[in-house]
Amino acid sequence: MTQPIITLRNVTKRYGTHTILKNINLTLESGKFYTLLGPSGCGKTTILRAIAGFMSVSEGDVLFAGQRINEVPANKRNVNTVFQDYALFPHLTVAENVAFGLTLKKVAKAEIAERVAKALKLVQLAGYGDRAISELSGGQQQRIAIARAIVMAPKVLLLDEPLSALDAKLRRQMQYELRDLQQRLGITFLFVTHDQEEALAMSDEIFVMNQGEVLQSGSPVDIYDEPINHFVADFIGESNILPAKMIEDFQVAFGGHQFECADAGIPDNEPVEVVIRPEDLTLTTLDQAKLTVTIDTQLFRGDYYEIAATDTLGNDWLIHSVNPAEDGETIGITFRPQDLHVMRFGEKEAEFDARLETYEELEDDGVDET
Amino acid sequence: MTKRRTWVYFIPYGLWLALFVIAPVALIIYQSFFDLGQHFTLTNYNTYFRSATYLKMTLNSVWYAFLITLFTGLISYPTAYFIHQLKHRQFWLLLVILPTWINILLKAYAFIGIFSQAGLANQFLTFIGIGPQQILFTNASFIFVATYIQIPFMILPIYNALDDLNPAFVNASKDLGASTWQTFRHVIFPLTLPGVKAGVQAVFIPSLSLFMLTRLIGGNKVITLGTAIEEHFLTTMNWGMGSTIGVVLIVAMIVVMLLTGDQKTKGGTPR
Numbered sequence: 125m126t127q128p129i130i131t132l133r134n135v136t137k138r139y140g141t142h143t144i145l146k147n148i149n150l151t152l153e154s155g156k157f158y159t160l161l162g163p164s165g166c167g168k169t170t171i172l173r174a175i176a177g178f179m180s181v182s183e184g185d186v187l188f189a190g191q192r193i194n195e196v197p198a199n200k201r202n203v204n205t206v207f208q209d210y211a212l213f214p215h216l217t218v219a220e221n222v223a224f225g226l227t228l229k230k231v232a233k234a235e236i237a238e239r240v241a242k243a244l245k246l247v248q249l250a251g252y253g254d255r256a257i258s259e260l261s262g263g264q265q266q267r268i269a270i271a272r273a274i275v276m277a278p279k280v281l282l283l284d285e286p287l288s289a290l291d292a293k294l295r296r297q298m299q300y301e302l303r304d305l306q307q308r309l310g311i312t313f314l315f316v317t318h319d320q321e322e323a324l325a326m327s328d329e330i331f332v333m334n335q336g337e338v339l340q341s342g343s344p345v346d347i348y349d350e351p352i353n354h355f356v357a358d359f360i361g362e363s364n365i366l367p368a369k370m371i372e373d374f375q376v377a378f379g380g381h382q383f384e385c386a387d388a389g390i391p392d393n394e395p396v397e398v399v400i401r402p403e404d405l406t407l408t409t410l411d412q413a414k415l416t417v418t419i420d421t422q423l424f425r426g427d428y429y430e431i432a433a434t435d436t437l438g439n440d441w442l443i444h445s446v447n448p449a450e451d452g453e454t455i456g457i458t459f460r461p462q463d464l465h466v467m468r469f470g471e472k473e474a475e476f477d478a479r480l481e482t483y484e485e486l487e488d489d490g491v492d493e494t
Numbered sequence: 495m496t497k498r499r500t501w502v503y504f505i506p507y508g509l510w511l512a513l514f515v516i517a518p519v520a521l522i523i524y525q526s527f528f529d530l531g532q533h534f535t536l537t538n539y540n541t542y543f544r545s546a547t548y549l550k551m552t553l554n555s556v557w558y559a560f561l562i563t564l565f566t567g568l569i570s571y572p573t574a575y576f577i578h579q580l581k582h583r584q585f586w587l588l589l590v591i592l593p594t595w596i597n598i599l600l601k602a603y604a605f606i607g608i609f610s611q612a613g614l615a616n617q618f619l620t621f622i623g624i625g626p627q628q629i630l631f632t633n634a635s636f637i638f639v640a641t642y643i644q645i646p647f648m649i650l651p652i653y654n655a656l657d658d659l660n661p662a663f664v665n666a667s668k669d670l671g672a673s674t675w676q677t678f679r680h681v682i683f684p685l686t687l688p689g690v691k692a693g694v695q696a697v698f699i700p701s702l703s704l705f706m707l708t709r710l711i712g713g714n715k716v717i718t719l720g721t722a723i724e725e726h727f728l729t730t731m732n733w734g735m736g737s738t739i740g741v742v743l744i745v746a747m748i749v750v751m752l753l754t755g756d757q758k759t760k761g762g763t764p765r
Contacts, residue, residue: 177668198665199673211665229671
């Protein structure tokens with residue numbers, strides 16, 4: 125493993141008696157796209173500010189390439205920030221904004237011009253140098269803010285909800301561009317957002333946060349498929365979460381029936397929760413049904429129907445189906461064992477990972493034997 | 495219905511504007527074209543622009559107003575900046591505003607007491623062995639007191655400009671490697687310049703026409719345009735000449751407004 129570029133070690137931040145960050149540990153490797161994801165007020169921006177140097181932490185260490193930088197002021201750190209409201213200087217032109225940091229560094233004029241032109245080209249705004257900031261649209265300001273940061277050639281780029289002010293279409297387009305930019309520049313991006321779609325689309329690794337804690341970290345697929353708890357499952361994507369009981373390894377009971385599942389390592393008869401993603405549920409005939417539900421309503425979402433249904437025990441179900449159903453119809457739903465994901469109450473990430481490892485090895489062994 | 499209502503709301507302000515702004519200005523302009531014998535003439539302007547005394551007095555006025563504005567600015571910007579960083583800034587700001595609630599005459603008399611031969615200032619100078627000195631009725635004491643009186647009017651707009659400044663700009667500047675001083679020079683000061691300009695407007699014009707202080711503190715050594723107007727209206731009874739100087743003052747006012755007005759900078763209008 126390469127040297128991590130940013131490490132937070134046991135970082136805690138308090139304002140008076142209020143704790144904003146609780147013992148945060150995270151490691152960012154060079155050249156990857158990371159996302160801090162969580163609802164507003166979860167502390168994600170605070171982490172960004174701690175790394176940028178706008179705020180000091182109460183406890184713990186902030187490391188940059190192995191060096192402790194807690195006391196290094198913001199202007200001496202080799203990280204740059206794209207601010208939520210862009211913070212472009214209104215009294216300077218586009219080119220002067222982008223050149224701001226380089227001018228302070230006393231870089232030669234010719235080199236500044238060259239690097240500014242290159243940065244503007246990179247964000248597809250070549251030739252906009254002489255414009256006033258107020259003449260730019262929101263999306264263009266966004267790009268200039270990115271250009272102003274990347275022209276400094278930082279090791280780490282911090283992005284504080286940079287897309288939140290853009291309309292939906294532009295936001296999707298910028299997601300592609302940011303991802304593309306990160307891969308071309310090969311620098312570390314730390315992106316802060318409350319939008320799970322953005323996080324899933326762009327990240328190499330996501331840190332899901334709530335109330336000052338990192339609840340789970342992992343690749344978008346891992347987090348989506350194997351959320352650690354109710355909060356993560358609910359926050360990331362749509363989900364059906366049901367109270368259940370672990371009968372034994374690979375057997376779980378909910379909705380009045382017992383089903384095969386892909387989870388193990390949980391004590392028998394422990395109360396748990398089960399997550400099933402709406403797109404993993406398939407409508408079927410009653411004789412092939414694992415569960416029987418009655419359709420309440422359905423919404424046409426363009427590429428699928430979003431169906432709300434109730435099962436015989438009164439549990440609500442959300443189903444994504446390519447084909448429509450009929451309101452009031454009683455219909456069967458089915459799913460595969462691997463579509464079920466069992467979550468224990470109060471399980472921490474380390475325990476969760478350790479448990480996953482034990483039975484995933486077991487599964488692999490099983491495959492080998494056959 | 496709605497249109498008529500809106501019109502009704504305008505009446506108090508309209509009356510005020512007509513009676514106390516438009517009418518007096520019109521009267522002054524009208525008066526400036528009449529000599530002592532009530533004949534319509536351009537003599538007053540002729541006299542004004544040909545007389546070395548009047549021109550020198552105008553220059554003098556502008557020079558002193560400039561000095562007062564300069565000193566006020568030099569003191570007010572750092573003060574406003576400092577107060578803005580404080581925890582109980584509203585309280586400190588109140589202390590700055592407080593002296594403006596006291597009548598200017600009272601303050602002037604207070605300074606006469608402080609600066610007189612037996613006053614506090616001279617007691618102190620005597621105590622450290624270099625006094626007593628002539629403080630009252632000097633140009634320096636005039637500038638000192640005028641600056642003291644004008645400071646709150648400069649601090650307020652600058653403070654408001656600092657308050658309006660988005661703190662993200664400061665963070666962005668530091669993020670891009672600027673030191674505290676560089677951030678101030680390249681970001682904070684240019685972006686709070688409108689506040690400074692507003693302060694200059696609020697200080698420079700009234701300083702041009704200060705007349706009470708020139709007499710009470712300056713001992714009439716400095717004759718400003720304000721003093722001249724007062725003399726013409728109350729002593730020599732030459733209303734025409736007084737009005738002419740008034741017109742000159744109004745023109746100077748417009749010039750200063752234009753100079754310090756919100757010019758569209760190349761980077762667009764500041765927020």
